[in-house]
Amino acid sequence: MMSAYVLVQLSSLGGLEGVHDLHHALHAIAGVKNVHLLAGPTDVMLYIEAADQMGLMQVVGKVREQKGIASTDTRIVLPI
Secondary structure (H helix, E strand, C coil), X not given: CEEEEEEEEECCCCCHHHHHHHXXXXXXXXXXXXXXXXXXXXXXXXXXXXXXXXXXXXXXXXXXXXXXXXXXXXXXXXXX
């Protein structure tokens, strides 16, 4: 199992209703375990899990397809 944090920058979503809809859409993506709205330069932080690196890439691809996502920055969690 691999996991990653995905830092998300949003484009215009048309207000709080758009953010609410995006929040639900992100939770509906298989592999997205947590969705946190943030204050600051990063708008949303996701915690995702998948079986392998290819799986992580597929989850991030589905995230990037969502309306309102301007960019993502993925940080893979390293095992210790």
